[in-house]
Amino acid sequence: MAFCFFNLSFCTRNYIEITGIFMFKFIKADMITVRGPFITESERHDFYQIDLILEDPVMFIINNHQKFTLKKGDLIMIKPGVLHSIICEEKMMYNNINVKFQMDAAVFDGFFSFTDSAVFGMHNGEHCLKLFNSIIKDFYFDHLRNQQQAQKNVLLLLDFIKQDQMTQCKIPDKKQQIIELVRYEIENHKEYNLNVLLQQSGLPRTLFFKFFRLYTGTSPKNYIMQIKINSAKQLLLGEKHLTIKEISKICAFNDEFQFSKIFRKYAGLSPAQYRNP
Numbered sequence: 001m002a003f004c005f006f007n008l009s010f011c012t013r014n015y016i017e018i019t020g021i022f023m024f025k026f027i028k029a030d031m032i033t034v035r036g037p038f039i040t041e042s043e044r045h046d047f048y049q050i051d052l053i054l055e056d057p058v059m060f061i062i063n064n065h066q067k068f069t070l071k072k073g074d075l076i077m078i079k080p081g082v083l084h085s086i087i088c089e090e091k092m093m094y095n096n097i098n099v100k101f102q103m104d105a106a107v108f109d110g111f112f113s114f115t116d117s118a119v120f121g122m123h124n125g126e127h128c129l130k131l132f133n134s135i136i137k138d139f140y141f142d143h144l145r146n147q148q149q150a151q152k153n154v155l156l157l158l159d160f161i162k163q164d165q166m167t168q169c170k171i172p173d174k175k176q177q178i179i180e181l182v183r184y185e186i187e188n189h190k191e192y193n194l195n196v197l198l199q200q201s202g203l204p205r206t207l208f209f210k211f212f213r214l215y216t217g218t219s220p221k222n223y224i225m226q227i228k229i230n231s232a233k234q235l236l237l238g239e240k241h242l243t244i245k246e247i248s249k250i251c252a253f254n255d256e257f258q259f260s261k262i263f264r265k266y267a268g269l270s271p272a273q274y275r276n277p
Helices: 105-109 125-139 144-169 173-189 194-201 205-216 220-238 244-250 256-267 271-275
Strands: 004-011 017-035 048-053 058-062 066-070 074-078 084-088 093-103 117-121
Touching: 017 125, 048 125, 058 074, 058 117, 066 074, 066 117, 084 093, 093 105, 093 125, 093 144, 125 144, 194 205, 205 220, 220 244, 220 256, 220 271, 244 256, 244 271, 256 271
Parallel strands: none
Antiparallel strands: 004 017, 017 093, 048 074, 048 093, 058 066, 058 084, 074 117
16 A cells, blocks of 8 residues: 555644644554464564554563553554564463554654653543544545545544543643653753652652653653663764773763663663674
């Protein structure tokens, strides 16, 4: 199925205005039922993937180190290029409905700003399932009108997921902005002080973690670690005169040993191997 380009004018319930030429392509929309046990091979795709779990718990492994156990009613979004696999235990039934599509990254990021993947517990799962079913129905009709409707249904699905999370969190717009400021502080200072972050956000601890994960797809601790590792990667490849010990200090690790251990966990290689493969 070829790419479809539409001149779209669309406004979501979150007042995200989407106008102009919009690229969209369906890859697949389907319902899957497989009995465990099984482990899928790690794979990455060039499309967005959204899975809604309909029955027993399953585990998604992202980039070989992040593990998410999803139960009935949970939803996971995976961005293009992200390595992922699935584990289903014995006697468990992997029953999910999924949508895979390509679209302009700027449009998708208008709804969510997480890095690789994000897990959501849906409050209104029945309506979410209806949207999935509508997308699947439109997918099987290769006509322009159906493609346009499917495109709008995907936007409605993204908006509904965002709205559903906002309803659960019940956080005013002002506090959303505070969370963004907290994230900015983390990115620029490479420090993680929970008490300071909680004070800046003005939120209870539990709500803070829930809302931070909504916008980034991970915890504050893991988020800052990803930033440190990405900075270290750039220095390892771009600043050959710096020693590994110096890079560990620049990236705010306690020592070279801690840096090497954590770097291997996230990158799959030691700093030396990453610099000189």
